Amino acid sequence: xxxxxxxxxxxxxxxxxxxxxxxxxxxxxxxxxxxxxxxxxxxxxxxxxxxxxxxxxxxxxxxxxxxxxxxxxxxxxxxxxxxxxxxxxxxxxxxxxxxxxxxxxxxxxxxxxxxxxxxxxxxxxxxxxxxxxxxxxxxxxxxxxxxxxxxxxxxxxxxxxxxxxxxxxxxxxxxxxxxxxxxxxxxxxxxxxxxxxxxxxxxxxxxxxxxxxxxxxxxxxxxxxxxxxxxxxxxxxxxxxxxxxxxxxxxxxxxxxxxxxxxxxxxxxxxxxxxxxxxxxxx
Amino acid sequence: xxxxxxxxxxxxxxxxxxxxxxxxxxxxxxxxxxxxxxxxxxxxxxxxxxxxxxxxxxxxxxxxxxxxxxxxxxxxxxxxxxxxxxxxxxxxxxxxxxxxxxxxxxxxxxxxxxxxxxxxxxxxxxxxxxxxxxxxxxxxxxxxxxxxxxxxxxxxxxxxxxxxxxxxxxxxxxxxxxxxxxxxxxxxxxxxxxxxxxxxxxxxxxxxxxxxxxxxxxxxxxxxxxxxxxxxxxxxxxxxxxxxxxxxxxxxxxxxxxxxxxxxxxxxxxxxxxxxxxxxxxxxxxxxxxxxxxxxxxxxxxxxxxxxxxxxxxxxxxxxxxxxxxxxxxxxxxxxxxxxxxxxxxxxxxxxxxxxxxxxxxxxxxxxxxxxxxxxxxxxxxxxxxxxxxxxxxxxxxxxxxxxxxxxxxxxxxxxxxxxxxxxxxxxxxxxxx
Numbered sequence: 111x112x113x114x115x116x117x118x119x120x121x122x123x124x125x126x127x128x129x130x131x132x133x134x135x136x137x138x139x140x141x142x143x144x145x146x147x148x149x150x151x152x153x154x155x156x157x158x159x160x161x162x163x164x165x166x167x168x169x170x171x172x173x174x175x176x177x178x179x180x181x182x183x184x185x186x187x188x189x190x191x192x193x194x195x196x197x198x199x200x201x202x203x204x205x206x207x208x209x210x211x212x213x214x215x216x217x218x219x220x221x222x223x224x225x226x227x228x229x230x231x232x233x234x235x236x237x238x239x240x241x242x243x244x245x246x247x248x249x250x251x252x253x254x255x256x257x258x259x260x261x262x263x264x265x266x267x268x269x270x271x272x273x274x275x276x277x278x279x280x281x282x283x284x285x286x287x288x289x290x291x292x293x294x295x296x297x298x299x300x301x302x303x304x305x306x307x308x309x310x311x312x313x314x315x316x317x318x319x320x321x322x323x324x325x326x327x328x329x330x331x332x333x334x335x336x337x338x339x340x341x342x343x344x345x346x347x348x349x350x351x352x353x354x355x356x357x358x359x360x361x362x363x364x365x366x367x368x369x370x371x372x373x374x375x376x377x378x379x380x381x382x383x384x385x386x387x388x389x390x391x392x393x
Numbered sequence: 394x395x396x397x398x399x400x401x402x403x404x405x406x407x408x409x410x411x412x413x414x415x416x417x418x419x420x421x422x423x424x425x426x427x428x429x430x431x432x433x434x435x436x437x438x439x440x441x442x443x444x445x446x447x448x449x450x451x452x453x454x455x456x457x458x459x460x461x462x463x464x465x466x467x468x469x470x471x472x473x474x475x476x477x478x479x480x481x482x483x484x485x486x487x488x489x490x491x492x493x494x495x496x497x498x499x500x501x502x503x504x505x506x507x508x509x510x511x512x513x514x515x516x517x518x519x520x521x522x523x524x525x526x527x528x529x530x531x532x533x534x535x536x537x538x539x540x541x542x543x544x545x546x547x548x549x550x551x552x553x554x555x556x557x558x559x560x561x562x563x564x565x566x567x568x569x570x571x572x573x574x575x576x577x578x579x580x581x582x583x584x585x586x587x588x589x590x591x592x593x594x595x596x597x598x599x600x601x602x603x604x605x606x607x608x609x610x611x612x613x614x615x616x617x618x619x620x621x622x623x624x625x626x627x628x629x630x631x632x633x634x635x636x637x638x639x640x641x642x643x644x645x646x647x648x649x650x651x652x653x654x655x656x657x658x659x660x661x662x663x664x665x666x667x668x669x670x671x672x673x674x675x676x677x678x679x680x681x682x683x684x685x686x687x688x689x690x691x692x693x694x695x696x697x698x699x700x701x702x703x704x705x706x707x708x709x710x711x712x713x714x715x716x717x718x719x720x721x722x723x724x725x726x727x728x729x730x731x732x733x734x735x736x737x738x739x740x741x742x743x744x745x746x747x748x749x750x751x752x753x754x755x756x757x758x759x760x761x762x763x764x765x766x767x768x769x770x771x772x773x774x775x776x777x778x779x780x781x782x783x784x785x786x787x788x789x790x791x792x793x794x795x796x797x798x799x800x801x802x803x804x805x806x807x808x809x810x811x812x813x814x815x816x817x818x819x820x821x822x823x824x825x826x827x
Contacts, residue, residue, distance in 0.1 A: 146822070150466040151487055164822075170815075235622050236630070236639050249622020253800050256625060337455065339572055339627025341800075343793055357459050358787030359819065 142366035149360040161367035170351060171368065175375075178347035181260060181332070182325035188265040189321060190314070193272025198306075200273070201280040211277075218270035226334040229263045251340045260345050264331050268324075272317055279313040280306070315387055322383075323376055329353065348372055414699045416447045416706050417471035419460070420524070421689055423451050424649070427722040434715045438706055445702050454574065458783070465489060470694035472703035478767035479782040481513035481521035481690050486780040490520045491693040491700055497522065499708045500731055508760050509730045511773050513690045521690025522707070525720055525727035528684040528756045528765045529582065532635060532646035535669040536662070537562055546674040549587075549611045556618035559641035566618030568631040568640035574768075575628055575645050576792040577785075578685045581769040583608045585683035587676025590771050592779060596825045598816040600794065600809040604678045609798045609805035611676065615644075616799045624800055633657075635668070646670070647687060648726030648756065651749045665748060670755045684756075686765035687726070713737070725749045728756065781825050790815045 143161050147154035165171050200211050217225065232240050233250035241247055250259045283306065291301045329349040336342040336350075346354075352372065356365025420431060428451045435447035450471075452460060458480055464470045465484075476484070484490050497505065497519050506526075513521025531552075537559060546552040556566030569579060584591060589604025599605065616623060620640060632650055634640040636658035643650070655663050662668070673682040693703055709715060711731070717739060720727040724745045734740050746753060759765040766773070769782045785791065794812035797803045820826035 150462040164818075234630075235625070236620070236634060236637060247621065249620075249625055251625030252622025253624055253796075255622075336572075338453075339570065339625055339630050341571060341622075341624040341796075342573065342789070343796055354787075354789065357462070358784075358789065360462070360784055360787070361822065364822075 139366045139369055142363055143370050145363045147362040149356050149362040149365070154363070157363070161364045162371070164364060165367050165371060170346075171348075174346050174348045174351035177257070177345065178326060178349070180257065181264070181345070181347050182322065182328070184261050185264045185268070185325050186318065186321050188261070189269045189272050190318065192265060193269040193317075194276050194310070194314075196269065196273045197276035197280055198302075200277055214273055215270040217267050218274075220267075222267070222330045223334060225263065225267055226331065229259070229266075230335070233259055251335070253341045253344050256335070256341045256344050260332055260335055263335070264325070264328070267331065268321070271321065275313050275317050276310060279310055283309045319380065319383060322379070326376060326379075327372065414445050414702050416445065416473065416699055416703050417697070418447060418449045418703075418706070419452055419457065419471050419474040420449070421452060421454050421457055421475045422524075422722070422727075423453060424652075424723060427451075427719070427727075430719045430722045433718065434710055435706075437715065438709050441709075442702070442705070445699075447706060455572075458787070465694070465696065468696060470696050472694065472697040472699055473707065474692050474694070475524060475689040476521070476692050477783065477786070478512045478521065478688065478690060478776060479769060479780075479786065481692050482515070482776050483780045483783040484692065485513060485515055485520040486777075489695055491695050492518045492520060493522045493691070493693055493704070493707065494519055495704050496707045496711070500711055501733075504731050504733050506730060506732065506760070508686070508763065508765065509688065511776070512688055512767065513692075513776065515777055521692050523688040523690050523730050524710075525729060526686055526688040526760065526765075527648045527726040527728055528686050528759045529578065529644075529673075530646040530648065530650070530670045530684070530752065530755060531673045532643040532650055532668055532670050534559070534641045534667060535665075536667045537564075537641055545671045548674050549615075549676050552674045553611070553614045553618075556615060556642060560618045562641065564638060565620040565623075565634065565640040567615060567642040567644060568619060568626065568634040569616070569623060569644045570628045570631050571624035571626050571796075572628065573789045573792045574786070576795050578768050579612070579645055580608065580791050580795060581766070581771065582673075582683045582685045583611065583676065585766065585771045586673060586679045586681070587611075588679040591769065591785075592775075594778075595827075596779065596781070596820055598813050598820070600813040600816070601806065604676065606805045606809060607677055609795065609808065612795055613799045613802075613805070624796060636663075644673075645685075648749075648752055649723045651725040651745065651752055652723055655745075665751055670752050672755055672758065681762070682759070682764055684759040684765045686760070686767055688767060725752050728760075781820060781823060784819065784823065785816065788815075788819055790819065 144156060144158060145154040146157045146160075196214060200207065200214060230251075232238050235241060235247065235249040235251070238250070240250070248255055250256070287305050288301055291305055296304065327349055328347070332345045332347055332350055333353070335345065348368070349372070352365050352368040355361050355368055418431070418435070422428060422431065431449050431451070435449050438447055439445060457474070457476060461470070461474055461476060461480065481490070502510075509523045509526060510519065512523050513519070538555070541558050541562070543555050543558055544551070546555050558566070560566035569575070581591070584605055587604040587608050589602055589608065590599050592598055620626070620634060626634070628645070631640070631643055631645065632653050635643045635646070635650070636654045650668075654668050658668070673684055675682055691707060693700055693707075697703065710719070713734060716729060716731070716734060717737070720729050720734070720740070721743055724743045729735050729740065740746075767776070769786060770776055775782065790812050794808045797808035797811065798805050817826060
């Protein structure tokens with residue numbers, strides 16, 4: 111009994127810290143979502159589920175959700191393809207491999223603000239290097255291309271995460287599996303499909319989950335992309351619209367309701383993902 | 394012994410730190426020489442007022458309002474800050490600002506332009522005092538216009554025709570910024586130039602009215618001659634388009650453009666002979682031109698710690714030698730708010746003012762004829778009777794409406810109806826509209 115109490119006492123500081131830093135803000139956000147509350151001025155009025163009703167009836171919410179899905183799904187697919195391909199390449203032996211590996215993770219360590227400033231210069235449609243090099247005059251931050259620009263910059267920025275995770279796993283796959291497959295006459299493609307991919311499945315599961323959550327809630331990259339110009343309505347993803355509702359419309363309650371809905375969407379998506387994955391495992 | 398000495402030194406430092414009063418000043422003049430001027434003024438003030446420290450921070454236009462709001466929510470506002478005129482009235486209506494009448498008295502009330510005194514003045518009390526004023530300008534390539542035989546546009550149709558003519562010269566006819574703030578500025582001044590209003594007396598949006606529909610159609614027609622992807626261009630990029638010879642006209646230009654032209658355009662054309670200004674044209678339902686006045690007021694926050702010292706700092710800021718140094722950093726844009734400095738020989742002798750006279754004259758014309766208003770303000774009464782303009786601006790609803798017409802090619806009536814619905818919902822949720 112005494113030992114159990116001591117255990118609780120020892121856990122208490124950590125539990126209090128988690129409650130203060132994690133649970134309280136989430137709880138406060140949920141509480142706010144039931145109120146009509148100005149983002150900065152004091153005073154609030156309880157309105158029940160009215161914020162949720164207003165959000166679901168708001169066509170901009172659905173448009174932002176659609177844009178957010180386009181952004182997150184396309185960046186996740188491209189990050190996976192490029193990150194995995196790069197990892198496979200960097201797992202091979204070649205001169206200066208260490209240096210190339212170090213350079214490959216460079217985009218991931220560059221601060222987002224620096225990355226965006228660099229890309230805004232490179233993609234400037236009047237004086238940018240990219241248009242000059244390609245010999246085209248694409249308006250990268252205009253209506254037709256800004257989502258493409260955002261996806262490209264995001265993939266450039268975040269594919270090294272996939273690369274690192276996959277490369278780490280590749281280095282632990284036993285080589286005798288490949289040797290046995292070779293003896294059985296399996297070509298490179300079959301070895302990849304039947305050995306490498308199954309071995310990577312576990313790490314890819316985690317990578318997809320993490321990157322999905324991070325890309326769906328990504329705020330800084332699209333936000334910085336539209337500072338000082340940039341066709342904002344065309345990359346107004348859900349996190350951006352939630353921020354605007356809270357800090358530009360000054361509607362803290364409605365913004366919180368949107369944030370809660372975003373959280374619920376992620377929970378549902380994650381649950382589905384886990385369920386699908388389990389089924390795959392059982393096959 | 395050494396420990397005691399160290400402790401004594403430390404306690405002295407702590408005491409002196411406690412004795413020092415800090416005035417936090419946020420401003421939006423991000424040009425390096427303007428920032429330097431404000432810092433110089435702060436250093437001189439500190440030298441005259443031992444125990445007072447002035448912490449100056451220059452903020453980008455887009456960052457200022459959220460930062461002010463966040464500081465207010467946290468209960469730690471700065472002593473002084475610039476802000477949009479509509480932000481000033483919104484904060485005043487919440488009782489968050491202190492009067493600046495002492496500063497007005499020190500300048501002499503009659504010495505301040507009438508136009509400036511109308512900004513954030515409630516019940517005869519000045520809650521915001523403009524740091525300097527400058528109006529938006531229609532800048533054009535004079536040499537190219539002369540070559541084409543173009544005349545100053547009197548109507549919107551003339552302007553579209555000029556843009557079309559310019560676009561035959563290997564450059565875009567016009568450049569305008571596509572970001573939220575500047576589209577709101579543009580829409581506000583065009584609606585005014587077309588005799589319309591954005592909201593009626595009962596706060597109901599008036600987006601479906603003829604003047605606004607005509608305005609949207611005009612923007613659609615005009616932007617045909619803007620560079621491809623104009624909607625992604627920020628304010629500074631439009632200047633780059635102009636002095637980089639990618640565009641022949643700029644509708645949302647400002648006096649600071651003269652400095653940018655002198656600095657960045659090819660030397661042979663970096664002058665008023667090549668870049669001049671036209672008076673803005675009038676819409677089909679309007680009677681007189683309209684421009685936006687860029688005139689952020691200084692605001693003094695009630696919740697700040699050292700408000701008395703902040704008032705002294707403002708008085709010091711407007712003293713001739715300090716104020717002159719400040720306005721001379723961007724002389725074609727930062728018009729002094731005092732008549733005395735405007736008439737002052739030292740001010741008039743500013744070399745740039747001599748070089749860009751026509752730019753000054755057009756701005757003076759707008760101000761003297763009361764054709765210049767702050768962002769989204771159509772009549773001066775809006776300043777105090779519509780404290781929700783800040784939210785309207787921040788929401789981006791008006792910008793979405795403009796983009797729906799100009800980019801998505803939606804009929805103006807359809808775009809206006811959608812925006813009307815969104816604005817009504819916004820105002821109802823805030824209790825401004827029944």
